[in-house]
Amino acid sequence: DDHDTAPDVIEVGNTQVAQYVDGGGLVDLTLESMRDLGMDDWVPGLADPGRFGGSQYGIPWYAANRVV
Numbered sequence: 001d002d003h004d005t006a007p008d009v010i011e012v013g014n015t016q017v018a019q020y021v022d023g024g025g026l027v028d029l030t031l032e033s034m035r036d037l038g039m040d041d042w043v044p045g046l047a048d049p050g051r052f053g054g055s056q057y058g059i060p061w062y063a064a065n066r067v068v
Helices: 017-022 030-036
Strands: none
16 A cells, blocks of 8 residues: 555655646645644745645745855
């Protein structure tokens, strides 16, 4: 059973969320994130890449500027 061996937490690029959702690899965290992780306190825009189909699958944990 994959649920017994799958990792609890993974890091994915913001463009990969839809792929993992479509493959059944992510759990909808909408209610948990709103209640337990203080979604109202997140910096606007950081949660958007973790959202797919109206549900929150990714939780923002890091932000930085990248320059060349």
